[in-house]
Amino acid sequence: MSDLRIEKLTKSYGAEGPPVLDGLELTVPGGALAAVLGPSGCGKTTLLRIIAGFLRADAGSVTLGEHVLSGPGVQVPPERRRIGIVPQEGALFPHLRVDRNVAFGLKGVDRAERRRRTDEMLELVGLSGYGERMPHELSGGQQQRVALARALAPRPALVLLDEPFNALDSALRSGVRADVRAALSHSGATAVLVTHDQQEALSTADVVAVVREGRVAQCDTPQQLYRRPADPWVAGFVGDAVLLPATARTNGTAETALGPVPLAEDTGPGTGTVLLRPEQLQLAEPASAVAHGTVTDVRFYGHDAMITVTVEGLADPVDIRAAGPVAVRPGERTGIRVNGEAVLHP
Numbered sequence: 137m138s139d140l141r142i143e144k145l146t147k148s149y150g151a152e153g154p155p156v157l158d159g160l161e162l163t164v165p166g167g168a169l170a171a172v173l174g175p176s177g178c179g180k181t182t183l184l185r186i187i188a189g190f191l192r193a194d195a196g197s198v199t200l201g202e203h204v205l206s207g208p209g210v211q212v213p214p215e216r217r218r219i220g221i222v223p224q225e226g227a228l229f230p231h232l233r234v235d236r237n238v239a240f241g242l243k244g245v246d247r248a249e250r251r252r253r254t255d256e257m258l259e260l261v262g263l264s265g266y267g268e269r270m271p272h273e274l275s276g277g278q279q280q281r282v283a284l285a286r287a288l289a290p291r292p293a294l295v296l297l298d299e300p301f302n303a304l305d306s307a308l309r310s311g312v313r314a315d316v317r318a319a320l321s322h323s324g325a326t327a328v329l330v331t332h333d334q335q336e337a338l339s340t341a342d343v344v345a346v347v348r349e350g351r352v353a354q355c356d357t358p359q360q361l362y363r364r365p366a367d368p369w370v371a372g373f374v375g376d377a378v379l380l381p382a383t384a385r386t387n388g389t390a391e392t393a394l395g396p397v398p399l400a401e402d403t404g405p406g407t408g409t410v411l412l413r414p415e416q417l418q419l420a421e422p423a424s425a426v427a428h429g430t431v432t433d434v435r436f437y438g439h440d441a442m443i444t445v446t447v448e449g450l451a452d453p454v455d456i457r458a459a460g461p462v463a464v465r466p467g468e469r470t471g472i473r474v475n476g477e478a479v480l481h482p
């Protein structure tokens with residue numbers, strides 16, 4: 137299994153404006169699936185194209201296992217990088233049968249072995265028996281799984297997935313994601329998934345690199361990223377965030393408009409912004425709560441509901457996530473309770 141190491145990668149498309157990639161650093165352990173997550177225009181596709189070798193960086197290096205692929209004086213051509221690519225959509229050759237699509241990258245391999253490997257790959261992605269079909273005879277999710285089988289067939293050291301689930305409707309997407317994740321993990325290849333979808337990154341990847349303005353703002357496991365975001369921007373980008381002005385005390389708690397909140401790390405006295413997630417807030421009987429507010433909006437999503445409350449002493453309303461059916465309505469007064477720990481950002 138090969139580690140992917142990206143060091144000080146810089147790329148500009150023109151002389152004007154800041155570089156698209158600005159000294160980007162990222163390490164993906166061998167065999168791991170890393171999601172590169174960022175807003176539109178942050179440089180995700182540029183990064184992928186440099187890793188694949190379709191684009192040259194201005195500076196920095198890309199190393200896969202022992203091999204430098206891009207670096208000062210080195211530019212290995214794309215076809216010699218041992219990288220498989222799963223593009224967004226329409227990735228399959230429409231005039232070739234599924235098995236021929238999968239076998240496409242198996243050049244120089246004898247016929248029997250090509251057939252064995254194609255069958256093995258189709259089985260890996262759960263499509264045994266589909267080899268004789270044409271791409272248009274498959275669903276969108278099946279087509280993406282064939283695209284993965286094709287990318288994995290030549291045993292690449294690294295697989296790049298460029299927003300591969302975009303064209304799928306949401307009901308199909310989570311199932312296909314799980315299948316792709318399982319197939320990648322079974323193959324042992326290191327993988328990089330580019331996405332702008334936070335839930336996709338958190339639910340699919342082993343590690344998530346959040347990219348902002350051409351740099352990695354934070355790279356962590358999904359749980360750590362969600363629970364301990366590096367700053368308020370990352371916090372808001374990877375999920376819903378409740379940000380409260382706070383004063384930290386010496387006893388490991390912070391004073392906020394929602395009352396005292398225990399801090400995940402005792403940072404000593406000082407002021408800052410406390411981060412909570414909406415599911416850490418709970419509606420409570422007004423008589424039993426320290427903080428109070430007025431419900432201004434209730435959005436019901438089926439599995440949960442989001443309740444917006446304006447709080448006395450707070451400029452911005454807060455969002456509270458509640459499980460199951462909720463009985464409160466806009467205009468009602470409520471108490472608010474805080475559960476768990478918060479992160480304090482200076």
Ligand SMILES: Nc1ncnc2c1ncn2[C@@H]1O[C@H](COP(=O)(O)OP(=O)(O)OP(=O)(O)O)[C@@H](O)[C@H]1O
Nearest residue numbers: 149150156174175176177178179180181182183332
């Ligand atoms: N060939 C090019 N020439 C000039 N500018 C480019 C070129 N390709 C991309 N850019 C610019 O570089 C920036 C980063 O683009 P890139 O496609 O890497 O971002 P992205 O994060 O993949 O965005 P999206 O999520 O919208 O696909 C954008 O501002 C884009 O306009």
